[in-house]
Amino acid sequence: MTRRKKRGLGRGVAIVGGAMSHFGAYPDKTSRDLMTEAYLDALATIDKGMDPADIEAIYVGNFLGELFEGQGHLGHIIADWLGLAPRPATRVEGACASSGLAFREAVLAVASGMYDVVLAGGVERMTNAPLENVHDYLAAAADVPFELHQAALTFPGLYAAMTTAYMAEYGASGEHLMSVAVKNHENGSLNPRAQFNVSLRDIMAQRAAGAEKKGRPVPQWRNEIDFLNDAAANPVVADPLRLFDCSPITDGASCVIVAAEEVAREYTDDVVAVTASAQASAGPFTTWRDGITGIPSARVAGRDAYEMAGVAPEDIDFAEVHDCFTIAEVMAIEDLGFFEPGKGAYASAEGRTARDSDRPINVSGGLKAKGHPVGATGTAQIQEVWNQLRGRAGERQITHKDLRLGLTHNVGGTGGTCAVHVLERI
Numbered sequence: 001m002t003r004r005k006k007r008g009l010g011r012g013v014a015i016v017g018g019a020m021s022h023f024g025a026y027p028d029k030t031s032r033d034l035m036t037e038a039y040l041d042a043l044a045t046i047d048k049g050m051d052p053a054d055i056e057a058i059y060v061g062n063f064l065g066e067l068f069e070g071q072g073h074l075g076h077i078i079a080d081w082l083g084l085a086p087r088p089a090t091r092v093e094g095a096c097a098s099s100g101l102a103f104r105e106a107v108l109a110v111a112s113g114m115y116d117v118v119l120a121g122g123v124e125r126m127t128n129a130p131l132e133n134v135h136d137y138l139a140a141a142a143d144v145p146f147e148l149h150q151a152a153l154t155f156p157g158l159y160a161a162m163t164t165a166y167m168a169e170y171g172a173s174g175e176h177l178m179s180v181a182v183k184n185h186e187n188g189s190l191n192p193r194a195q196f197n198v199s200l201r202d203i204m205a206q207r208a209a210g211a212e213k214k215g216r217p218v219p220q221w222r223n224e225i226d227f228l229n230d231a232a233a234n235p236v237v238a239d240p241l242r243l244f245d246c247s248p249i250t251d252g253a254s255c256v257i258v259a260a261e262e263v264a265r266e267y268t269d270d271v272v273a274v275t276a277s278a279q280a281s282a283g284p285f286t287t288w289r290d291g292i293t294g295i296p297s298a299r300v301a302g303r304d305a306y307e308m309a310g311v312a313p314e315d316i317d318f319a320e321v322h323d324c325f326t327i328a329e330v331m332a333i334e335d336l337g338f339f340e341p342g343k344g345a346y347a348s349a350e351g352r353t354a355r356d357s358d359r360p361i362n363v364s365g366g367l368k369a370k371g372h373p374v375g376a377t378g379t380a381q382i383q384e385v386w387n388q389l390r391g392r393a394g395e396r397q398i399t400h401k402d403l404r405l406g407l408t409h410n411v412g413g414t415g416g417t418c419a420v421h422v423l424e425r426i
Contacts, residue, residue: 007308009111012261013274015423017046020254023195023371025127029306029422031062031069034080034253035123039082041425042119042255047268055257056115058082059106061099061122067137068125086096086121089158095141096324098122099254100378100419104256107277107421110421116263124375134249135144138374141413150286156246156325158285158414160238163327166293167240170342174240177326178228179349180294181244183317184323187355188365191394195250195371197210200224207233216341245326251372254380271390275311276422278304281288281345282415293342295415298335302409306337309405313337316422317403318360318388320381322411330352332409333361336420340384356400363388363396378410389425 019041021034043050058079059068066072075089091093091103099122108119126134139155142148147158166172181200188194190201198206204219204227212218221227234242264271280300285292306312313336321336323329338359339347347353353361364384366372367377385406387393403425410419 004116007278007304008024009274009277010249011111011259013107013110014261014264014271015256015274015382015386016259016267017042017050017263018256019045020193020251020376020380020383022193022251023252023373026125026251027128027303029251030121031065031071031074031125031253032077033106034125034251035060035078035121035204035255035314036131038121038253038255039119042257046257047270048266050257052084054117055084055087056117057087057106057109058084058119059092059121060089060100060181061092061094061102063093063095063098063141063376064137064374069130071315078123092300094417094419096322096372096374097378097410097412097417097419098375100381100408100421101279101384101417103256103379103382103421104277104279104409104419107274110258112116117257117259119257121253121381122376122379123253124373125250125251126249126373141416142282143416146284146286147404147414151309154238156238156241159325159327160241162285162292162331163240163325165291165326166330166345169291169293170345172345174242175225175229176345176346176349177245177330178225180326180329181228182224182325183348183354184362184366184368187363187396188369190364190394191370192394194365194369195248196365196369200227233350241325241327247367247372250375252371252372252376252380254376254383256379256382256386267401270390271423272386273426274421275424276305276309278302278308278420278422280304280418294331294335295411295418296410297402297415298332298409298420301418302336305422308414309422309424311405311422316405316407317401317407318363319407320362320364320366320384321409323362324372324375326368326412328411329362329366336407336409355396355398358401360398363393378408381408381410382421382423389423
């Protein structure tokens with residue numbers, strides 16, 4: 001008989017600090033430089049200050065340090081660089097979910113009573129590798145014999161297959177997905193640490209000015225959708241996905257500091273608790289019994305997170321979800337129960353996930369505009385939700401509703417791994 005145990009944390013866990021480095025392309029910085037930037041900024045966010053000696057352990061998410069930098073065994077390197085050696089430091093790898101898993105390990109370590117204060121973060125330096133190599137490296141996150149060799153697909157091709165299936169089943173179009181890109185760039189324009197700190201309107205104006213300066217015909221785009229339908233401005237990457245459907249290649253780091261609830265108020269009076277930490281796995285998408293218009297590990301991790309937190313999807317005030325491609329955001333908001341299957345694309349086009357809507361999604365700009373340094377994405381999502389719940393997200397702060405519950409959804413590969421966390425302002 002299959003037994004299903006109701007999960008819960010052994011003791012309360014809270015976040016007391018968090019930050020991300022500037023995301024972008026930094027050829028003169030290493031992973032340790034980027035992580036140092038995020039860590040020092042995270043310490044500066046702790047309201048009552050913290051002696052770094054209070055940090056008892058470190059979990060670092062990193063996917064491809066061996067390939068991007070020729071550096072494996074990154075945990076102890078980060079510990080030494082941050083001045084935290086000889087504390088135990090563990091590198092965690094789960095493809096694009098690496099730091100989501102690092103955060104989960106930190107939460108479980110504190111909840112178990114092993115430690116009271118733990119640093120969790122992630123880092124990836126990606127832009128120094130040639131583009132063709134980056135695609136090959138990232139493909140290792142797929143199930144290579146089945147998704148790559150048997151299905152003969154690139155990583156964008158795998159998500160393009162999901163897109164084609166979704167469009168065929170639900171009648172959605174490329175313009176529905178374009179609305180996701182428009183929204184996330186608009187949000188990213190309000191995030192000073194985003195890789196693309198510009199709206200699509202800004203990009204259009206820059207392109208038009210550049211054409212005029214070079215004496216070329218000035219494009220006559222009426223709006224963002226016109227721009228995104230222009231094959232020259234937004235070429236196809238893997239049909240039907242275009243350039244602006246894809247998250248960029250990024251350098252960056254992020255981290256958060258977690259503490260047992262009973263000691264958290266030594267560091268802040270503005271406590272945000274971790275009320276759920278869930279993780280699920282899935283095989284290659286060729287084995288998904290319910291089709292490829294949603295990710296099974298996300299559905300399970302979402303269900304388990306809601307059960308652990310004692311909430312339902314409608315209780316979540318806002319979320320940061322894993323939009324490595326625009327279709328990934330659409331599938332995520334359905335997998336997490338925010339919208340019914342087949343309705344996510346239409347909801348996005350109707351503005352029902354905008355920053356000022358009832359269900360804001362990816363107010364940070366998401367992976368699409370904020371950037372996607374794969375090892376750093378999970379804890380970048382966490383620190384965004386933490387900042388929003390404390391009312392400290394600057395220009396992009398959600399102000400039209402009282403925020404109590406936020407969710408993060410971090411996916412590795414085509415869905416082989418998914419981590420979902422629920423945070424609560426208490």
